[in-house]
Amino acid sequence: MTDTAPGTASRTPTRRYGTRPTMKDVAARAGVGLKTVSRVVNGEPGVTPDTERRVQEAITALGFRRNDSARILRKGRTASIGLVLEDLADPFYGPLSRAVEEVARAHGALLINGSSAEDPDREQELVLALCARRVDGLVIIPAGHDHRYLAPEMAAGVATVFVDRPAGRIDADAVLADSFGGSRDAVAHLIAHGHRRIGFLGDLPGIHTAAERLRGYHAAMNEAGLPVHDAWVSTGPTDPERVRAAATAMLNAAEPVTALFAGNNRVTVTVVRVLAERPAPAAPVALVGFDDFELADLLSPGITVIAQDSAQLGRTAADLLFRRLDGAGGDPRQLVLPTRLIPRGSGELPPPATSTA
Amino acid sequence: MTDTAPGTASRTPTRRYGTRPTMKDVAARAGVGLKTVSRVVNGEPGVTPDTERRVQEAITALGFRRNDSARILRKGRTASIGLVLEDLADPFYGPLSRAVEEVARAHGALLINGSSAEDPDREQELVLALCARRVDGLVIIPAGHDHRYLAPEMAAGVATVFVDRPAGRIDADAVLADSFGGSRDAVAHLIAHGHRRIGFLGDLPGIHTAAERLRGYHAAMNEAGLPVHDAWVSTGPTDPERVRAAATAMLNAAEPVTALFAGNNRVTVTVVRVLAERPAPAAPVALVGFDDFELADLLSPGITVIAQDSAQLGRTAADLLFRRLDGAGGDPRQLVLPTRLIPRGSGELPPPATSTA
DNA sequence: CCCGGCGCTGACAACGTTGTCCAGCAGTTA
DNA sequence: TAACTGCTGGACAACGTTGTCAGCGCCGGG
Numbered sequence: 105m106t107d108t109a110p111g112t113a114s115r116t117p118t119r120r121y122g123t124r125p126t127m128k129d130v131a132a133r134a135g136v137g138l139k140t141v142s143r144v145v146n147g148e149p150g151v152t153p154d155t156e157r158r159v160q161e162a163i164t165a166l167g168f169r170r171n172d173s174a175r176i177l178r179k180g181r182t183a184s185i186g187l188v189l190e191d192l193a194d195p196f197y198g199p200l201s202r203a204v205e206e207v208a209r210a211h212g213a214l215l216i217n218g219s220s221a222e223d224p225d226r227e228q229e230l231v232l233a234l235c236a237r238r239v240d241g242l243v244i245i246p247a248g249h250d251h252r253y254l255a256p257e258m259a260a261g262v263a264t265v266f267v268d269r270p271a272g273r274i275d276a277d278a279v280l281a282d283s284f285g286g287s288r289d290a291v292a293h294l295i296a297h298g299h300r301r302i303g304f305l306g307d308l309p310g311i312h313t314a315a316e317r318l319r320g321y322h323a324a325m326n327e328a329g330l331p332v333h334d335a336w337v338s339t340g341p342t343d344p345e346r347v348r349a350a351a352t353a354m355l356n357a358a359e360p361v362t363a364l365f366a367g368n369n370r371v372t373v374t375v376v377r378v379l380a381e382r383p384a385p386a387a388p389v390a391l392v393g394f395d396d397f398e399l400a401d402l403l404s405p406g407i408t409v410i411a412q413d414s415a416q417l418g419r420t421a422a423d424l425l426f427r428r429l430d431g432a433g434g435d436p437r438q439l440v441l442p443t444r445l446i447p448r449g450s451g452e453l454p455p456p457a458t459s460t461a
Numbered sequence: 462m463t464d465t466a467p468g469t470a471s472r473t474p475t476r477r478y479g480t481r482p483t484m485k486d487v488a489a490r491a492g493v494g495l496k497t498v499s500r501v502v503n504g505e506p507g508v509t510p511d512t513e514r515r516v517q518e519a520i521t522a523l524g525f526r527r528n529d530s531a532r533i534l535r536k537g538r539t540a541s542i543g544l545v546l547e548d549l550a551d552p553f554y555g556p557l558s559r560a561v562e563e564v565a566r567a568h569g570a571l572l573i574n575g576s577s578a579e580d581p582d583r584e585q586e587l588v589l590a591l592c593a594r595r596v597d598g599l600v601i602i603p604a605g606h607d608h609r610y611l612a613p614e615m616a617a618g619v620a621t622v623f624v625d626r627p628a629g630r631i632d633a634d635a636v637l638a639d640s641f642g643g644s645r646d647a648v649a650h651l652i653a654h655g656h657r658r659i660g661f662l663g664d665l666p667g668i669h670t671a672a673e674r675l676r677g678y679h680a681a682m683n684e685a686g687l688p689v690h691d692a693w694v695s696t697g698p699t700d701p702e703r704v705r706a707a708a709t710a711m712l713n714a715a716e717p718v719t720a721l722f723a724g725n726n727r728v729t730v731t732v733v734r735v736l737a738e739r740p741a742p743a744a745p746v747a748l749v750g751f752d753d754f755e756l757a758d759l760l761s762p763g764i765t766v767i768a769q770d771s772a773q774l775g776r777t778a779a780d781l782l783f784r785r786l787d788g789a790g791g792d793p794r795q796l797v798l799p800t801r802l803i804p805r806g807s808g809e810l811p812p813p814a815t816s817t818a
Numbered sequence: 819c820c821c822g823g824c825g826c827t828g829a830c831a832a833c834g835t836t837g838t839c840c841a842g843c844a845g846t847t848a
Numbered sequence: 849t850a851a852c853t854g855c856t857g858g859a860c861a862a863c864g865t866t867g868t869c870a871g872c873g874c875c876g877g878g
Contacts (some may be wrong), residue, residue: 484834530833
């Protein structure tokens with residue numbers, strides 16, 4: 105058998121399992137050239153209706169599906185963006201992720217995402233894996249504080265936007281919520297309702313937002329001329345055990361706090377549990393939490409929170425990312441979205457009469 | 462300058478923006494052959510320590526990062542799997558997604574995910590886009606009822622596992638929760654506490670789990686010899702407006718229901734709101750919800766639920782997927798995970814005295 | 819009748835990587 | 849000294865697609 109048609113795939117006698125028809129196969133079956141198939145698949149003009157029909161028939165008959173890996177290799181753009189966040193299971197990140205996905209979808213891009221679990225090494229590993237995949241852009245909720253490893257990638261044109269926390273040691277776009285201002289408002293709110301001994305329960309102090317929220321706490325206390333005792337401030341991992349212990353310690357101290365400010369939604373939920381478990385005669389403790397959460401209004405009392413719109417955070421970041429991808433130049437920008445205090449009852453509880461003075 | 466080395470990229474005089482160094486560039490800089498760079502990058506044996514060092518230096522100096530698109534094209538495997546679900550922002554899917562991601566990570570694979578928004582066309586579009594990317598496998602929470610479009614893909618070796626709902630008109634692996642049994646338990650629980658007129662508030666009846674839960678409701682009522690009035694059953698979209706209207710109608714009817722069974726977490730939350738807003742003298746209405754949700758224990762009364770472990774669902778599905786990818790054969794399997802009734806108070810409320818008879 | 823132009827089609831190279839295969843070289847043995 | 853072995857390194861093709869460019873047939877005008 106003479107190999108007259110060099111186009112036929114006769115070089116590989118045994119097709120390995122999982123092999124799929126290619127444009128070459130479609131072309132052979134339809135009796136047209138390779139490029140014509142490509143034109144049909146991509147909806148390019150310049151193909152006779154009759155030819156197009158023949159090609160379409162061959163495509164469906166063979167179950168052909170374009171191999172985007174090859175396309176990407178050829179075109180250089182992947183039409184996909186990467187999202188690296190802390191934990192997809194955290195209700196704060198679900199809406200954010202979904203918002204990023206919607207924007208990506210509007211731009212015809214797919215979303216690849218991964219959870220860093222708040223581990224800088226894992227963040228870097230993920231980000232670099234995404235870069236190896238040649239994502240067009242990255243949305244990163246950073247876990248680490250040094251992102252210089254991204255310099256070659258950004259220089260090569262990978263658009264990058266940081267969310268929730270700024271980039272470390274590198275100049276990049278960032279979209280943040282006003283953690284400092286929101287926290288100051290929260291604590292000022294408690295002070296306005298008569299509290300003087302206010303506890304702060306925060307996340308690991310290395311996390312930017314956690315540090316900012318602590319700063320806001322101190323600012324509000326300072327502005328009111330109130331002292332801050334070391335025992336009133338606790339930062340660390342947000343696992344229920346630690347938060348529970350810290351909250352209990354503050355509540356059972358000789359001079360107990362009369363109000364608590366919880367630094368994020370995980371902490372707030374645990375604090376709500378701790379307060380709910382207190383023996384009945386205990387004086388009610390005021391509480392304001394950073395981050396809104398579902399059902400906060402249905403608890404009794406309703407939980408007063410500083411709300412930040414995580415979906416809006418994601419949408420803003422993704423919009424900025426695609427503007428960069430569309431060629432928008434200029435220096436890196438830092439956008440700060442406002443927060444909003446939602447009073448629901450728990451933050452408006454007055455301190456017990458004995459400690460008002 | 463004579464172009465003695467045919468390897469140098471001198472054919473493209475102007476490198477387009479965003480171009481990156483390739484192995485060829487690294488090889489040229491290190492003064493070695495292309496394949497040697499490949500060997501170093503992939504940690505293959507057969508390279509002198511000295512040569513390896515030279516190559517590594519060139520890699521860091523140029524900021525080289527392997528182009529996985531090319532690698533994928535060559536190797537045929539992408540080391541990535543796709544996850545198509547309904548809505549990433551739904552708290553039910555966050556843990557599921559995270560669980561799938563963890564399993565993927567353990568197998569060195571990346572996760573690409575997309576939300577179908579419960580739209581079959583969008584599901585298909587997403588799934589086929591993922592197939593074009595040549596994901597190794599798919600985890601799908603189906604929105605549609607006809608997945609024959611997947612036949613060519615599955616024949617070509619794309620491992621596919623359906624989750625939460627079975628595949629439509631095609632034979633495929635599936636991991637489900639016991640919606641029927643769980644619902645029957647829920648309704649039987651209410652009956653055991655004296656209720657006779659029990660309302661069912663469910664999702665769109667076209668959704669498999671919704672239909673199963675309705676079936677469980679009917680089964681429990683039948684087994685207790687209780688009649689079911691049309692007015693006690695309402696199915697449809699789970700947006701708060703519809704659920705609110707349906708629940709209100711059941712509660713304000715001439716012969717009002719004394720207990721409600723809510724078909725999923727979205728519905729339950731809305732029902733909790735409706736019940737909370739009822740004027741004070743109204744008799745308390747019992748409630749059991751399908752799906753557990755955060756803080757269900759802190760409401761008063763606590764909300765009795767049928768819990769299904771969405772993370773376990775995802776983990777099980779992903780495990781099965783990778784077993785298939787590792788070559789596990791055999792007929793498609795359908796795994797059903799048990800549900801668990803968690804009594805917290807709302808399901809144990811007795812009916813008002815007047816209607817017990 | 820011839821020629822220019824246009825519309826459609828296909829051959830070919832290139833994208834960056836990996837697998838195959840062979841060449842070169844140093845060390846060992848007859 | 850020649851042959852042989854084992855190991856390192858490099859040339860080349862192939863993965864499936866798209867961009868470039870050239871060719872072919874046909875039509876209308878000169």
